[in-house]
Amino acid sequence: MSKYDVIIIGGGHNGLVCASYLSKKGYKILILEKNEKLGGLVNCASSLNGFSSKILGDLNIKLPKLNYNSYIVALHSEQQHTILQENNNKINFIKSNANEENQKKFSSLINKYKIYASTLSNFMYEVPPRLKSGKSKDTWQLINMGWKIRKLGKKNMREFLRVIGLNIADDLEDNLRDNTLMGLLSHEAILGSNLGPRSPGSILSLLYKQAIQNGLFASEKYDFHQLIPSLEKNCLDQGVEIKNNANVKKIITTNNQATGVILDNEEKIEAGIIISNADPKTTYFDLLGTEPLDTDFIRRAKNIRTKGNIAKLTITLKENPLIINIEKEKMNAKFIYAPDINYIERAFNASKYNKYNENLCFEFHHCVNVIVANIYYVPYVKNNTHDKEKLIQHSINLLKPFISNLEIENAELITPNEIEETYNVMGGHWHHGDFEIDQMLMMRPFYGSAQYTTPIKNLYLCSAGTHPGGGITGINGRNAAKKIIRDKI
Amino acid sequence: MSQTNISYKQPLLETPFHEKTREKCYAHDWHKWAGYKVVKQYTSAELEYTAIRNTAGVIDITPMHKYSVQGKDAKKFINKLITRNIDNIQPNQVVYALWCNEDGFLVDDGTVFCFDENNFRICSGERNLNWFEDTAIGFDVTIEDISHSIAALAFQGPLSCKILHMLNANKIENLKPFCFDQFTINNQEITISRTGFSGDLGYELWCDPSQAHEVWDALFSFNKDYKILAAGLDALDMVRVEAGFIVVNADLIAAEHALRPNRMRTPYELGLAWMVNLDKEFFTGKEALIKQKNKGVEKKLIGLDVQGDKPAVGSVLYDGSKKEIGIVTTAMWSPTLKSNIAMGYVNKEFIKLGSKILAEIYHPEELEYRKIWAQCKVVKKQFLNLERRNAVPALI
Numbered sequence A: 001m002s003k004y005d006v007i008i009i010g011g012g013h014n015g016l017v018c019a020s021y022l023s024k025k026g027y028k029i030l031i032l033e034k035n036e037k038l039g040g041l042v043n044c045a046s047s048l049n050g051f052s053s054k055i056l057g058d059l060n061i062k063l064p065k066l067n068y069n070s071y072i073v074a075l076h077s078e079q080q081h082t083i084l085q086e087n088n089n090k091i092n093f094i095k096s097n098a099n100e101e102n103q104k105k106f107s108s109l110i111n112k113y114k115i116y117a118s119t120l121s122n123f124m125y126e127v128p129p130r131l132k133s134g135k136s137k138d139t140w141q142l143i144n145m146g147w148k149i150r151k152l153g154k155k156n157m158r159e160f161l162r163v164i165g166l167n168i169a170d171d172l173e174d175n176l177r178d179n180t181l182m183g184l185l186s187h188e189a190i191l192g193s194n195l196g197p198r199s200p201g202s203i204l205s206l207l208y209k210q211a212i213q214n215g216l217f218a219s220e221k222y223d224f225h226q227l228i229p230s231l232e233k234n235c236l237d238q239g240v241e242i243k244n245n246a247n248v249k250k251i252i253t254t255n256n257q258a259t260g261v262i263l264d265n266e267e268k269i270e271a272g273i274i275i276s277n278a279d280p281k282t283t284y285f286d287l288l289g290t291e292p293l294d295t296d297f298i299r300r301a302k303n304i305r306t307k308g309n310i311a312k313l314t315i316t317l318k319e320n321p322l323i324i325n326i327e328k329e330k331m332n333a334k335f336i337y338a339p340d341i342n343y344i345e346r347a348f349n350a351s352k353y354n355k356y357n358e359n360l361c362f363e364f365h366h367c368v369n370v371i372v373a374n375i376y377y378v379p380y381v382k383n384n385t386h387d388k389e390k391l392i393q394h395s396i397n398l399l400k401p402f403i404s405n406l407e408i409e410n411a412e413l414i415t416p417n418e419i420e421e422t423y424n425v426m427g428g429h430w431h432h433g434d435f436e437i438d439q440m441l442m443m444r445p446f447y448g449s450a451q452y453t454t455p456i457k458n459l460y461l462c463s464a465g466t467h468p469g470g471g472i473t474g475i476n477g478r479n480a481a482k483k484i485i486r487d488k489i
Numbered sequence B: 001m002s003q004t005n006i007s008y009k010q011p012l013l014e015t016p017f018h019e020k021t022r023e024k025c026y027a028h029d030w031h032k033w034a035g036y037k038v039v040k041q042y043t044s045a046e047l048e049y050t051a052i053r054n055t056a057g058v059i060d061i062t063p064m065h066k067y068s069v070q071g072k073d074a075k076k077f078i079n080k081l082i083t084r085n086i087d088n089i090q091p092n093q094v095v096y097a098l099w100c101n102e103d104g105f106l107v108d109d110g111t112v113f114c115f116d117e118n119n120f121r122i123c124s125g126e127r128n129l130n131w132f133e134d135t136a137i138g139f140d141v142t143i144e145d146i147s148h149s150i151a152a153l154a155f156q157g158p159l160s161c162k163i164l165h166m167l168n169a170n171k172i173e174n175l176k177p178f179c180f181d182q183f184t185i186n187n188q189e190i191t192i193s194r195t196g197f198s199g200d201l202g203y204e205l206w207c208d209p210s211q212a213h214e215v216w217d218a219l220f221s222f223n224k225d226y227k228i229l230a231a232g233l234d235a236l237d238m239v240r241v242e243a244g245f246i247v248v249n250a251d252l253i254a255a256e257h258a259l260r261p262n263r264m265r266t267p268y269e270l271g272l273a274w275m276v277n278l279d280k281e282f283f284t285g286k287e288a289l290i291k292q293k294n295k296g297v298e299k300k301l302i303g304l305d306v307q308g309d310k311p312a313v314g315s316v317l318y319d320g321s322k323k324e325i326g327i328v329t330t331a332m333w334s335p336t337l338k339s340n341i342a343m344g345y346v347n348k349e350f351i352k353l354g355s356k357i358l359a360e361i362y363h364p365e366e367l368e369y370r371k372i373w374a375q376c377k378v379v380k381k382q383f384l385n386l387e388r389r390n391a392v393p394a395l396i
Ligand SMILES: Cc1cc2nc3c(=O)[nH]c(=O)nc-3n(C[C@H](O)[C@H](O)[C@H](O)COP(=O)(O)OP(=O)(O)OC[C@H]3O[C@@H](n4cnc5c(N)ncnc54)[C@H](O)[C@@H]3O)c2cc1C
Pocket: A009, A010, A011, A012, A013, A014, A015, A032, A033, A034, A035, A038, A039, A040, A041, A042, A044, A045, A046, A047, A048, A049, A050, A246, A247, A248, A249, A277, A278, A279, A287, A310, A311, A312, A374, A419, A422, A423, A424, A425, A428, A429, A430, A431, A432, A462, A463, A464, A465, A469, A470, A471, A472, A473, A476
């Protein structure tokens, strides 16, 4: 008998959540994390927008809530910034160059998106149905999903079905005149995915994100730095064993059934169930290997799009930063620079050809004297050929015009290639795989591998690459655990 | 290579044998095959058929797709690709193989040539590079399309061995079926395999395009005494039906081509169960094939002995109460067997040998069809089983 019932490969937040749910059912669990630090990509993130309160409740974890009102600042090159505030899911204008009519239209557009997003959010906590399974349960679920869309009413449903295939730029240009507001919404729609504002499906990506994180900007609700330590403590309290610096090299299978793993140092550990918190492509190609997979399956796995495009910049300043024309009490804001649709689209265009232009977009937060920024579009490039010094300089140049006291003590940047290397995430992709209509719901990560299962018995997936997708939500880990519990009764 | 001569004026490639085949092609009846122009009929298909069954026929099969598979994992890769197990394959051996997709449907069939553990060649009727390369992901193999760099002739018929023997192909008569080796004929060192599509004694000759003319001429050098003929694809199609061989995209639609999923077929439905080795650790489609084997097939490709002498081309098949139960894929009058034969799919209730069914034949008669209800009996697909095909030493 092996010592463990379950091995989880990777101590990302989804792995930890999955372990917490399973350990509550009495499973004996071992988490193997490649790095010294747990949390995976959470270590790259700068804010905790969408973590599921439902999961916190289920696991009885109390994360300290932040008690300030968060602001969203859309930076403007002539320092005429737009300031919004999101409160209880409602967005107010604090300052804007847009006229009243535009502000009103902006609000009604957001309301429209909110209704659609809440339709989608019904699906987030469900294991998506299996296509073509022939089981009545799956059929019912599909019908149910259709019914929820139908419940929008005839007019809304028609509009919903019209809009989900569209690009966000078209919808924005139909409704708004203010460049900053259009840039801001575009930013939210495409961040983390391989889309530009004019890419079809960029509205869907916005709605979907909204549905997962339960709000548009989903400004920080919980103290970000407490998440991973709390999840870790929860696991340890329930007897989960966690091994750091343990890089899994291979998943062992016998007769198409997963039976254990082999570590880098050749140590072999067995367990009845193996769950991978690594992204699906890495899991199939590197950890499992293609040998026990059908050719068609390999083809679909190969075709998951996983090219990341976000670089993480961390700069330490001499003092706390000051932003020109922003009052001190609003400095806890999320700052976004995506000034207009065409600017973003141009940055995206370069990335399509694996280049970046100097006019990139970014968002950042600061914490005391440290600024953490997501810079995009910095494409994942084969062989990691970016000139890093130049890239850092370009990134700093982007921030410079807005910060009045930019005295830098230290600046670090990690490219998508480095994210890939450190966290073993193919392409360094935010979501472990693009977030488009063909890679969503029962098609996520791809047809034949949905529902957290794999063609290998007792091998499961729980990462951001599964339904509902990336971001720090914990939902993937929870859904996977539910699926496993259901399979094993 | 003639490849470079391709242009809008001459959109089809010419094989290295083209000068030779053109000379003999009185009918000027060409067929497009994999981008090449090859002969469909030289004079008449029946005449060429008669040569294959009574002397020998020479068929230009250069357009056949040929892939070289090399590397440390070559054997492992092929074992994952095909439904048979080639663990015990030896150098100089050939196996007939099928490969299926994840649902167990046939992607294509072909022959696998083993040069050594790390070096194989696969010959197939359809293009397969894409399928092979995707199957090879994660394996240490290099797959190369070498179709254009090898000229190939099928040399089939009772006199084929004799003529190769007279050309001093050393101990050719001892070459066993499904084996190949290097031989020298007419000063050309070439590869000869005892394989073919005729169900008769026969060989396939593989050479460099530069050797093509010498090889071709050599085969015809004893024609004063032995009338062998160049044969076209129509004649080849006749002999393969008698032998009960299937043709992908004629008797079934390849899984990669089919637009309608119910047109694809599994090895079990094709009556090729013996080609599937479910004991093998893994191959693409294994799960699906296990399921089908346990469940049994819904329909199957069978042979039919059709009453009368009118070929049941395209016929729909019925049971005694005229309920539709199947369809004919290929049909012909077999000159050797003197019988009217066909292959077709029938529902599972009728796959037993000896089952009686009806074929509705529309026989064209000078701008009108005569409708015939022909009695048929289900028989073995291998209509013709010639002893000389597998005899060792071969007939010289
Ligand atoms: C630059 C960047 C910024 C982001 N910013 C935000 C943000 O501000 N807000 C937000 O909500 N989301 C953000 N995201 C997205 C979010 O961080 C991820 O979608 C989410 O963290 C994924 O979590 P996960 O647990 O599914 O996977 P991961 O976090 O990738 O966890 C996988 C874990 O498995 C480990 N692992 C992989 N392979 C092996 C192996 N073979 N052996 C052992 N261990 C292994 C890895 O080290 C890692 O710890 C950002 C992403 C990036 C790239």
